Amino acid sequence: MEFEKHTPTVVGDTQKLSSQDLESQDIPAGNSKDEKLEISIRSQQPSDNQDHSELPRDATEDEIASLPHVTDKVPFAAWAVIIAGAGERFTYFGLIAPWQNYMQYPQGKEPVPGALGLGQATAVNIYNAFFLFSFLTPMLFALISDLWLGRYKTLMLGLVLYLAGSVILIATSLPSALDHGAGIGGLAAALILTGLGAGSVKATFVPFLGDQYLQSKPQLVRRKTGNLVVVDGPRTLQFIYNAYYWFTNIASLGSIPVTFLEWHHEFWSAYLLAAATLSVSIALFAFWSPKLVKVKPQGNVLPQAIRVLVCAAKNGFKLDHATQTYQRTHHNKLVKWTDSFVEEMRRGMIACRVIFFLVIFYLCIAQMYNNLVSQASQMLLGGVPNDMIQAFSGVACIIFGPIMQGLYEVLARRKIPFGPIARITTSFVFCGASMAYAAGVQKLIYTTGPCYDHPFNCPESGDGKQPNNVSVWVQLPVYFLLAIAEILGFVTAFEYAYSKAPREMKTVVQALTQLTAGVASLLGMAISPVSKDPHMVIVYSCLAGAMGISAVVFLWRFRRYDRIDSQLNQF
Known part of the structure; x- marks a missing residue:
């Protein structure tokens, strides 16, 4: 379906106003920007003199404030995008999971498989450079989407680039190709193409998923039990993004078979599985195309x-x-x-300011894919691939995702506020706790033989084959803490960026939020020279401290936005 604009069908969060309504209000001069915004919106709220004779109908202000809020029915188009998008996420995790070993360790080294032998610091640096590139390219694809192709076609273009990079990686990771020196050149080409593909997905997927749910004003409905409830649009959008994140983490378990293929059947077989899944994802997007909501390019503002x-x-x-x-x-x-337009920009800039505070959060999450993989390799694995342990973050997300959604429902029924700012702050606390625990694990490794604070680099290691005598399962709580942080942080960031951005700038705002992750990658590159033994305890401790400071400053700076959250939403 092609739409010049959305035609709302069911729900929204509160009584929505046009921007012309906002600008026409006579606002006292002494009020702050947030107070002006809140006053202007409240002045437009409807009177509460409606009856319940005809339902469903628009909910009144008192009904919105006093009645329980429920989620709306999620349309098929949203589920279709979620399922196809999960295939892309399988590919993403399937490609990046083996990269640390692929880059860090040389070919034929035991007990950890490798290919290029670049060392930990260089591998981490390349990792961060890739993330930086993939977080800068969304702006390019946001412009392409808004000016020419639209979100769907831009997304498909990115997936094709993604697939091309995967094919190059398969070809150049074959043992014969590695023996002839094709590994580094092939990796560089693959990183560029997959980085472009990832950039397209980052710019377009989240707003494209949000487009599948068409919203209007809050609706008063009567349940089969006879109870009156308000159908809540933003809570439905939150549920959709939670569902996507839940499916994403099911897809992230693809790193488990991928790492076993890497360990037992060479790297090329792992990348082949990832590429095959991406092909299925592209086919699903194409097959379901007629059923998807596609907003036409509206011109870049x-x-x-x-x-x-x-x-x-x-x-x-x-x-x-x-x-x-x-x-x-x-x-x-x-x-x-x-x-x-200026008023819409104000709301969009609020979203950008909030999201830009996630820099340290992104940096800590990125440790799962590089330094924590290296940390696991220094421990007793018991036959488990060191780069498979990170998959337990996905397992934890699958477990805790429904629990968190249930918690949101309970809090909503009890009228206990837990707005996006509070959720992101809580995610910072869990993320900081994970880095503090990682520092403790690293300290345990450094105080245990045979090589103490220089794992693999002592005569007792048997030529680099014997790790320190600490079980890798000690590392597990790091991933459970990070999983809770991701559920609270990333899902809220998706929802916040989409719901606060002006309609014509949703793709651009989504791309701008990716710059936050790009800055985090720059910081990761800055600390990469010290991301090696025996300095890792200090690295993790500094990250934990920075995360704690970020939580305090973030809550102090933005807590007032939770009070006017529903008025800030733009659908």
Whole structure:
């Protein structure tokens, strides 16, 4: 289905206002920006004189405040995108899971398989460079999506690039290709193509999934039990993204068969499985294409947004001073944008400021794919691949995902607020705890023989074959803590970026949020020279401390946004 714009069918979060309504309000001059926004929206709320004779109908302000909120029915199109997207995630985890071993260790080394022999610090650096590249490219694909192709076609383009990179990686990881020196060149080409593919997915998938659920005002409905409830759009969107993340973590278990293939049948077989799954994902997107909601390109408003920001900077760095009304009144100047566009930008910038605070969070999560893999290799594996342990993060997400969704339902029924800012803050706490625990595990490794703080680098290791005498299962709580952090942090970030961004800028805002992960990758590259023995206890401890500080500052800076969260949503 092609839509010039969404035609709302069922639900939203609260009474939604047009931007023209917002700009027409007479707001007291002394109020803060957030207070202005809250007052302007409350002044438009409907009266509560409606009866229950005809249901469903738009819910009143009192009904929204007093009645239980429930999720709406999730359309088939959303489930289709979730399932096909899970295939792409299987490929992503299937490709990156073996990379640390592939890059760090030489071919034929025991007990850990390898190929290129670049060492831990260099491998971590390449890892972070890839992540940086894949987090910078979303802006390119956001422009392509908004100006020319739309989200669906841009997503499909990225998946094809993804597949091309996977095929190159398969070909150049064959033993004969490695023997002829094709490994490094093939890896470089594969990283570029898969980075472009990942960038396309990061820019388009989350807003494309959100597009599948069409929203309107909150609806009052009567359940079969006779109870009145409010069908809540943002809670439905939260459920959709939680469901996607749950399926994503099922897909992440693909790292288990991939790592066993890596250990027992060479790296190329692992990459072959990942590429085959991606082919299925592309086929599903194509097969279900007629049933998917596809928003046509609406023109990129980024140049106009930049002009608004420049105007605000010239007028005391106040966005209010960039409005058409202010410019006409104070400077007798006519600008090309409307007051409503400036108001939409204000809400979108709130989302960007919140998401940009996830830099340290992204950096800590990235440890799962490099330094924590290396940490596991220094421990007694008992026949388990060192790069398979990270799969337990996915297992934990599968377990805790429904539990967290149930917790949200209980809190909603009891009217206990647990808004997005509170959820992200809690995710920071769990993430910091995971890094603190990782520091403790590393300290245990360094205080245990045979090689203590230089694992594999002592005569007692038998030419680098004997790790320190610590079981790898001691590392498991790190992944469980990170899993809870991911559920609370990433899912909320998806929802926040989509619901707060202006309609014409949802792909751009999603791309901008990926810059946060790009900055995290830059920080990862900066600390990579010290990401080696015997400094890893300090590295993990510093990450834990930085995460704790981020949690405190984040809550202090943004907690007020939870009070007006429903008014900030833009659908």
